[in-house]
Amino acid sequence: MNIFKKIAYRSYQVVFKLAIPFLPYRKPKLLEDNLALVTLFDGLKPLIITDKTLMQLGLLNKLLELLRKNDISYFVYDGVKPNPTISDVEETRSLYLENNCTALLAIGGGSAMDLAKACGARIVRPKKSISQMKGLLHIHKKLPLLVAIPTTAGTGSETTLAAVITDEKLHYKYPINDFSLIPHYALLDPDMTINLPPSLTATTGMDALTHAIEAYIGRSTTKETRKMAKEAVNLIVNNIYLAYTDGKNITARKNMLLASHYAGIAFTKSYVGYIHAIAHSLGGQYGAPHGLCNAVIMPYVLNAYGKTAETKLADLALVAGLATATDSKTIQAKKLCDWIKDINHKMNIPTKIKQINKADIPAMAKHAYKEANPLYPVPKLFDLADLEKIYYEVAENV
Ligand SMILES: [Zn+2]
Structure with a gap:
């Protein structure tokens, strides 16, 4: 060079x-257990962003039951795939809006968290496309309450200000970075990772x-x-x-x-x-x-x-x-x-x-x-x- x-x-x-x-870095607050999570969602309706395998393994059962018991309504999107794309982001954003959700809960590996962050970014920035958010600090707006439960160890995505999205048309994968993408809370539960092959x-x-x-x-x-x-x-x-x-x-x-x-x-x-x-x-x-x-x-x-x-x-x-x-x-x-x-x-x-x-x-x-x-x-x-x-x-x- x-x-x-x-x-x-x-x-x-x-x-x-x-x-x-001088930059507004923050760390997600760590939640003790599922009960703390449920308390947090009191009065809110989370869009749960996860994948089919975790649903089939029954890993979400306990938490979903607890939410129902506490009269907290939610909507589950279980379509997360590796390397989330721009159309995945748009799909979750539509579901969030159609179902009147007010919070985001990502349960999964890096892809679930990337998707939830990008979905949150599009919710608060409806006029800005994902490609316009590429790079550093193009969001500048608080996201809805965003909680992450990692099921891999991992991407560490529950702590980061990045969401990596793939532009499926251009075969190009890039991060969007903004302090507002850092999840507000995270729950580190080893039981969620024991089925990881x-x-x-x-x-x-x-x-x-x-x-x-x-x-x-x-x-x-x-x-x-x-x-x-x-x-x-x-x-x-x-x-x-x-x-x-x-x-x-x-x-x-x-x-x-x-x-x-x-x-x-x-x-x-x-x-x-x-x-x-x-x-x-x-x-x-x-x-x-x-x-x-x-x-x-x-x-x-x-x-x-x-x-x-x-x-x-x-x-x-x-x-x-x-x-x-x-x-x-x-x-x-x-x-x-x-x-x-x-x-x-x-x-x-x-x-x-x-x-x-x-x-x-x-x-x-x-x-x-x-x-x-x-x-x-x-x-x-x-x-x-x-x-x-x-x-x-x-x-x-x-
Ligand atoms: Zn990495």
């Missing part, structure tokens, strides 16, 4: 870093790890986000395999939910990096699952950062007990990267991405470049050629 661009991008990031203490436990857990690592190695950390990211990495390293092999282990599930939540708090203020930018481009182009993409891409991008991320990766390796203080920084960082490759292998995550088509690489690299630069305070700036090289490394069939 040429020096003038570098200076421009880094200056932009410094301005954002300096602005952190091992493959999803693995990929969503690796997504949370990516949030924590990208936030920590970036240049815009704060004391709080460093603490949150370290705690998240420690919890994930020490619980993900347990949750993967023994899904009913409530302690492991609870720790993974907490880790995902902490990682969410970390990257909300300190951003992600090229791993996410590349993963989003693959999601937009092929519908490739987000967590899986991050898990596969992570070792390649960390390797490409080289020395620039070494000291910080070394810190994380130490915190998680993967390295000792007597190891050199290089060895400590390598131990974390080796652990990532090893845990991917143990959890049946591939080392390459099958779908990548050579002809699509330039356009995807451009999308990733645009998403990351200048917003993400990455340890090392990549230009288009650097990014394309990573797609070639990650691709299985080119």
Whole structure:
């Protein structure tokens, strides 16, 4: 990347870093249990945004019964699919209005929460399309009461100001970001995650790890986000395999939910990096699952950062007990990267991405470049050629 661009991008990031203490960040308030949730909805009518699998598993039964018992009416939309689209947003918005709903309750993984946030944004901004909300701070208006119950651990989406939406016509996936999209409340209930199959436990857990690592190695950390990211990495390293092999282990599930939540708090203020930018481009182009993409891409991008991320990766390796203080920084960082490759292998995550088509690489690299630069305070700036090289490394069939 040429020096003038570098200076421009880094200056932009410094301005954002300096602005952190003055921006209206907030954390969702954590609810104790279902009863607290029901009390919150007293006098309101939530549109519950969830998916068919969770309904069929009966995971919502207890909560719905409690709502009925307390005379709280609600409407359930169970059409959430991975990578919510603009038409999904419009559909939920119509349901909200037709059914006179007054609050939003997202129950599910990142897609349910993304959809609920985008639906809320369209409700308070009826004249602005989702594509006009792309990027930073185009909503500027309070959303209806928005509560999130994550059923994966996870996206950490219950803490974030982003909703990732796919434009199905353009095959383009992008985030809309605004402080008003941060859910007002969240309920972290490990019982909601015990049915998550091992493959999803693995990929969503690796997504949370990516949030924590990208936030920590970036240049815009704060004391709080460093603490949150370290705690998240420690919890994930020490619980993900347990949750993967023994899904009913409530302690492991609870720790993974907490880790995902902490990682969410970390990257909300300190951003992600090229791993996410590349993963989003693959999601937009092929519908490739987000967590899986991050898990596969992570070792390649960390390797490409080289020395620039070494000291910080070394810190994380130490915190998680993967390295000792007597190891050199290089060895400590390598131990974390080796652990990532090893845990991917143990959890049946591939080392390459099958779908990548050579002809699509330039356009995807451009999308990733645009998403990351200048917003993400990455340890090392990549230009288009650097990014394309990573797609070639990650691709299985080119
Ligand atoms: Zn993610």
